[in-house]
Amino acid sequence: MLKKQNGMTLVEVLAVLVLTSLVILLIWTTVMTAIKYNVTETKKLRLQEEANYIITEVQRIHRQCNQYELNVSEGEITLVNCDGPISDRAISRGYNFNGTTYIKDKIDAKKKDASIPFTLVITDLENDRLKVEITTIISRYKLH
Secondary structure, eight states: OOOOOOSSHHHHHHHHHHHHHHHHHHHHHHHHHHHHHHHHHHHHHHHHHHHHHHHHHHHHHHHHHHHEEEOOSSSEEEESSSSSSOOOOOEEEBOOOTTTTTTOOEEEETTTSSOEEEEEEEEOOOOOOOOEEEEEOOOOOOOO
């Protein structure tokens, strides 16, 4: 007479292992995709924040300095020769600013129409496909 045996066969154990491995692989792939997406979005957000900071700072400089110069190199934006209360300094560094267009001569912010076109292009140093471009007009309050 055959006895009833308790337990699982080798085939059942292998089937459970294969199914568990597939579920773990699916979860792992989803988590890794989410992490990669999150890192990319965080870098984009940092670029946008830096662009907003630079535009705000250039606007402040334009309103407080009578004359000044902006120097934009590949990795730095600097203020020099400010005729006003702001000292020469770096506005931003650590990003690629290639493609930024601005007035390269001394800017006279006190003239009647002191509005200047400014296109800021910031590119991530690690991934040149991550880029923020802002085109704006830097202006000064006019007193009549």
